[in-house]
Amino acid sequence: MRALIDTNVVLDYVLERQPFHPDAAKIVLLVAAENIRGYLSSITPINVYYTGRKLKGRDHALKEVRRLVRLFEIVTADKPVLQNAFDLEFRDYEDAVQCASALVRAYSTRC
Numbered sequence: 001m002r003a004l005i006d007t008n009v010v011l012d013y014v015l016e017r018q019p020f021h022p023d024a025a026k027i028v029l030l031v032a033a034e035n036i037r038g039y040l041s042s043i044t045p046i047n048v049y050y051t052g053r054k055l056k057g058r059d060h061a062l063k064e065v066r067r068l069v070r071l072f073e074i075v076t077a078d079k080p081v082l083q084n085a086f087d088l089e090f091r092d093y094e095d096a097v098q099c100a101s102a103l104v105r106a107y108s109t110r111c
């Protein structure tokens with residue numbers, strides 16, 4: 001099984017945000033155990049570093065981003081992905097970019 005993991009789920013895991021941390025940790029453990037193939041949009045490690053640095057410190061943020069990059073496949077957010085995200089009917093542009101990234105990776109075509 002393949003799954004693109006939303007940035008907020010990753011932040012729930014890295015920042016131990018309750019009440020979502022236990023479920024987010026289960027997802028990361030499934031990826032680590034190779035029970036699922038986990039994907040992150042290329043914007044996710046950047047957002048995790050930015051938010052984690054402010055809330056948990058630079059060292060914690062870097063350690064977690066290194067772990068994420070090692071465990072997960074990273075899907076690009078290049079110009080075509082950013083443009084395709086506008087065509088998706090999402091209220092949140094960041095979510096649209098993540099979806100457009102996943103679609104390009106999954107189908108190797110335009111959204």
